[in-house]
Amino acid sequence: MKSSMLFRFGWAAAACLAALSAQAQTVDSGTWMVRARAVHLDPANDNSNPAVPVSINSKWLPEADFSYFFTPNIAAELILTVPQKQRVSLAGTQIGTLKHLPPTLTLQYHFPMQGFKPYVGAGINYTRFSSVNLPAGLSIDRNSWGGALQVGVDIPLSKNMVFNVDVKKVFIRTxxxxxxxxxxxxxxDPVLVGVGLGWTF
Structure with a gap:
């Protein structure tokens, strides 16, 4: 699967950077981190009714997140993007389009390690569906609440800059x-694999 290949590539790149990095970047309590990522969305496209095989497309999207460190190891992260337009298909044939806006908030634990800093996180996602264009008579619920799981790593590039690889599983349904x-x-229920840069201040 594409997401599996991206996952392996991202972690391989992170491992190489970690091996090259000799810096031990420390993050103090009260520090903010801003990251910008390119993220690949790979939806599960799971249906409770097999007779209605609805799906949306995979795509790349921009993502920004804002993290606040309560301690050097514990942070909260707000993950944002712009409304994303998706193609809606039934049994492989496009039947319409919609947009979704999926802000996510996670609580993270960052492991203190020399040269790189892996983290795990869990939290909640809210998704708002809008601009729904489906055949007459079909409709969807516009709001979704669900959990989110996260794993990633920050690799120091300089005192205030990191290279980031991040993988999330977000539970979205309607x-x-x-x-x-x-x-x-x-x-x-997409898997989101992202790579990007982060800055602390």
Missing amino acids: DIHAAGTKIDTFKV
Whole structure:
């Protein structure tokens, strides 16, 4: 799968940078970190009703996040992007489009290690669906709440800059209705593999 290949490539790049990095970057309590990432979204496209095989497309998207370190090892991260337009397909044939805005908030633990700093996180996602363009009679719920899991690593490039690899599993789902009757629960549940840069201040 694409996400698996991206995952391996990202971690290989991180391992190489970690091997080259001799810096032991420390993050103090009260530090902010801002990251910019390119992220590949790979949806699970799971349907509760096999007779309604709805799916959306994979895509690359921009992502920005803002982290605040309560201690050198514990941080909260707000993950943001712009509304993303997706193609909606049924059994492989496009039937419409929609946009989604999925801000996510996680609480992270950063492991103190020489030369690189891996972290794990868990939190909550809220997704708002908008600009829904589907065939007449079809509709979806516009709001989704779900969990989020995260693992990543920051590799120091300078005193205030890091290279970042980040992988998230986000649980996003919506009910599909036909003429007002629920016919399916569509689980987007994407894996998001991202690479980017971060700055502390």
